[in-house]
Amino acid sequence: MHTPIEGFSKLTKAEKIDWLSENCTTDAEKTKQLLKRYWNANSSVQKIHDEFIENTVSNYYLPFAIAPNFLINNALYAIPMAIEESSVVAAASKAAKFWLDKGGFKTTVLGTEKVGQVHFMYTGNKKKLLQFFETIKASFFEDTKAITQNMKKRGGGIKDLELRDKTDKLANYYQLHCTFETLDAMGANFINSCLEQFSKTLQKEADVYFDFSADEKQLEVVMSILSNYVPNCIVKAEVSCKIKELDEDELSGQKFAEKMLQAIDIAKAETYRAVTHNKGIMNGIDAVVLATGNDFRAVEAGIHAYASKTGEYSSLTHAEIKDGVFRFWIEIPLALGTVGGLTSLHPLVKLSLEILQKPNAEELMQIVAVAGLAQNFAALRSLVTTGIQKGHMKMHLLNMLNQLGATEQEKQQLVAHFKDNAVTNASVKEALEKIQTH
Ligand code: MEV
Numbered sequence: 168m169h170t171p172i173e174g175f176s177k178l179t180k181a182e183k184i185d186w187l188s189e190n191c192t193t194d195a196e197k198t199k200q201l202l203k204r205y206w207n208a209n210s211s212v213q214k215i216h217d218e219f220i221e222n223t224v225s226n227y228y229l230p231f232a233i234a235p236n237f238l239i240n241n242a243l244y245a246i247p248m249a250i251e252e253s254s255v256v257a258a259a260s261k262a263a264k265f266w267l268d269k270g271g272f273k274t275t276v277l278g279t280e281k282v283g284q285v286h287f288m289y290t291g292n293k294k295k296l297l298q299f300f301e302t303i304k305a306s307f308f309e310d311t312k313a314i315t316q317n318m319k320k321r322g323g324g325i326k327d328l329e330l331r332d333k334t335d336k337l338a339n340y341y342q343l344h345c346t347f348e349t350l351d352a353m354g355a356n357f358i359n360s361c362l363e364q365f366s367k368t369l370q371k372e373a374d375v376y377f378d379f380s381a382d383e384k385q386l387e388v389v390m391s392i393l394s395n396y397v398p399n400c401i402v403k404a405e406v407s408c409k410i411k412e413l414d415e416d417e418l419s420g421q422k423f424a425e426k427m428l429q430a431i432d433i434a435k436a437e438t439y440r441a442v443t444h445n446k447g448i449m450n451g452i453d454a455v456v457l458a459t460g461n462d463f464r465a466v467e468a469g470i471h472a473y474a475s476k477t478g479e480y481s482s483l484t485h486a487e488i489k490d491g492v493f494r495f496w497i498e499i500p501l502a503l504g505t506v507g508g509l510t511s512l513h514p515l516v517k518l519s520l521e522i523l524q525k526p527n528a529e530e531l532m533q534i535v536a537v538a539g540l541a542q543n544f545a546a547l548r549s550l551v552t553t554g555i556q557k558g559h560m561k562m563h564l565l566n567m568l569n570q571l572g573a574t575e576q577e578k579q580q581l582v583a584h585f586k587d588n589a590v591t592n593a594s595v596k597e598a599l600e601k602i603q604t605h
Pocket of ligand 1: 447450547550555
């Protein structure tokens with residue numbers, strides 16, 4: 168174990184690497200070489216990456232891939248995905264192709280409202296607090312004018328402020344529950360700046376309005392922060408086709424559609440399955456969110472909360488069979504941006520947005536929802552028919568061979584060999600050893 172270090176952030180990048188290599192790894196020279204190997208050869212590109220976060224010592228690569236052939240509202244998209252898990256891009260591409268000649272994906276944005284809150288404690292008379300709020304409400308808008316003027320010019324800004332009594336949940340707890348329209352920005356900075364001003368206004372006006380010294384009643388702000396739960400920033404994506412169009416050699420369209428419905432009903436009936444079902448959806452969603460420079464942690468947190476909105480964690484996708492038609496859809500909250508943040512800084516994020524034909528935030532919401540729906544369709548389609556391991560282990564084969572240090576020629580030979588043989592850790596190791604000893 169190394170000793171604590173003071174002022175690590177103040178060291179130069181080279182000094183940080185020296186300290187790290189010498190104190191936290193067994194082979195300092197190898198560590199230094201590895202970290203440097205992952206630097207971008209172009210120093211100005213590297214500088215951009217260095218400055219995204221603090222204490223950067225290298226870059227952490229993820230594969231950047233394309234899932235083509237997504238027909239969304241009659242327009243074709245090739246969707247960029249950044250993800251480490253094998254099979255996800257293949258599954259997305261397969262689902263895209265499947266729906267390409269069946270009308271593709273249809274999407275609708277149902278709302279774009281973002282949320283932020285000022286949390287505060289108040290120990291006085293509730294009626295008086297409500298009167299106070301109504302009296303000073305206009306000041307919240309007035310005092311944030313400098314922050315909101317640009318957003319307002321473009322048609323966004325603060326939508327509303329509401330005083331919420333939360334004392335049934337926690338003694339003395341109230342909130343300013345605030346809603347925003349942030350247009351093509353995810354809006355975190357805008358919202359948090361507004362909220363911090365709201366909290367100052369609240370405290371300042373309260374000190375004037377209430378006679379705290381006389382009756383010893385207090386109003387105290389605890390914190391101000393946006394919420395990543397955005398149940399009114401919602402997008403819906405769906406696919407549908409005649410049951411007949413789902414017919415395949417081994418399985419009738421009717422049977423396949425019924426099994427898909429059962430798979431969704433199971434995810435609606437119990438949490439263990441719902442979590443994995445939704446994890447598969449997030450494979451698609453996170454990969455596009457990451458490729459487009461958005462905050463996948465915020466998206467994850469918000470979507471999982473939405474999946475629990477009835478009090479029980481449930482499936483994010485739904486399906487029905489009606490009048491001979493199979494319909495499959497997703498409805499999720501997504502707070503995304505196509506301006507601000509990494510969008511104009513990270514070269515591959517810029518490229519992702521270009522590949523997606525420079526979408527605005529609403530268009531990106533629709534593309535991301537489609538990626539989630541496609542992923543779930545592909546996963547369920549495998550699960551209710553062949554199972555996922557067949558395809559998955561084939562994709563995993565290259566990872567295993569890379570891990571075992573196979574050469575390009577060995578890889579080619581073994582990919583051919585495993586076309587007709589079961590892929591397992593043991594069988595891959597054995598087959599590689601066999602060709603290496605010949
Ligand atoms: C694996 O990453 C995702 C799946 O487990 C999703 C699912 O079970 O629906 C295949």
